[in-house]
Amino acid sequence: MSPRPPARPQGKRPAPKAPVQKTSRPKSADPSVALENDIGISARIAAINLIEAALAKRGGFDEVSAGNEFNKLSESERGFARALSLLVLRRIGQLDHIISKKTQKMPPEAVRSLLRIGMAQIFFMQVPDFAAVSTTVKLAERDNKTRPFKGLINAILRGLIREGGLREVNPKKLMPDWLWQRWLQTYGEDNASDLALTLTEEPATDLVFKTAADRDALLSDLEGEAIGEVNLRSALRGDLRHWADYEAGRWWVQDIAAATPVNLLGDLAGKTALDVCAAPGGKTLQLIHKGAEVVAIDRSKGRLKRLEDNLKRLNVTAEVHNADAATFDDPRTFDVVLVDAPCSATGTYRRQPDVLWGTKPADIAKLADVQHRLLDTLAPKVKSGGDFIYCTCSLEREEGETQILAFLRRNKDFSLVKPDGATLERGGIPEASVSSEGWLRLLPHHRKGGQDGFFIAHMRKS
Known part of the structure; x- marks a missing residue:
């Protein structure tokens, strides 16, 4: 049975079905400013x-x-390539729908790729029209498969420029049909539309601070909006290593939704915590700064390196193990066990729109089996009276609600802890995200400006 759709935030208007998308950026009247050199071509190929x-x-x-190959490019080329590719992945459903309307027969994939990057540059980037069209046609000329279509590419792009923009967004066209159907069934049409339209918004950068005083002292420098007790949403863009007090280690980057599992916990002074699947370390850092003595494990050496770098920058320590939680041979029990389980990551699509297109329905069932085994492996490591937090950055019911309902049936000594008003205020948690059962289902549109999609269950062992 499908779950009851989460309550919409109070006062939130329904998502528009066909919002107008307009380009407000200035257009260059001088085609000589267009970027046509080999550097521009290389970035677009990337x-x-x-x-x-x-x-x-x-x-x-x-x-x-x-x-x-990608890292041979200059820093500016890599930045342009990433920005352009992510824009296309955010809008690919919309762009392909427009291509289908402009052609009698859908052109080959290689041609669609060129049209996508051309349209994205014209309508969503600070690239002069002439440069966007010219470089796209030049790319078509380089390949035998696309050369016969260069006239079509030129005509479609110039025609869209004359029309003045991409005027219509149908939410269901923004994402793979199978995911749209899943979200429609699970959350209802209004929520599914809001989820899809969130894909078109560039996410802000969320930070977590060691203390509220640190956060409040840097609100202005970081162009920040305070969230909850120690979180901040910054309006800044660019290399965060150049932001105020980065090297001083007073804060780290962590989406507000990803920070919520630890925000559910109070003071942990004198307590022990096991952080499973810990890398890149945001939750480990949170647990440390709440006073816990932390054991952090992760099976990925590369991701653990990022965790260790973060520990060093913030001048804190944890016991770190490169290990698989399923086979981690350690007799200790802990006051807090937290597992951010491997999942489909469909809730991270705001920052990683590629997950929508790279994930397949079969992946969800496979990952749900992994989560099931992890929960049963970790439950005995929770002390009596201890806290067990399970979370996934997934919007799929099988990786959230269904998983916890089954776990609670198998483990009668655990029960859900529903967050009270003080906990919601401390964590800056939207009330719309709290279910009647007691778990959290954080949807991206539950927060103004967005957040990652997360499922979080806070359980306590009797």
């Missing part, structure tokens, strides 16, 4: 490679962006 990798398989985007 963007196409990133997009194609994301569509081909789960994790493909990260593989290409970490590869040698």
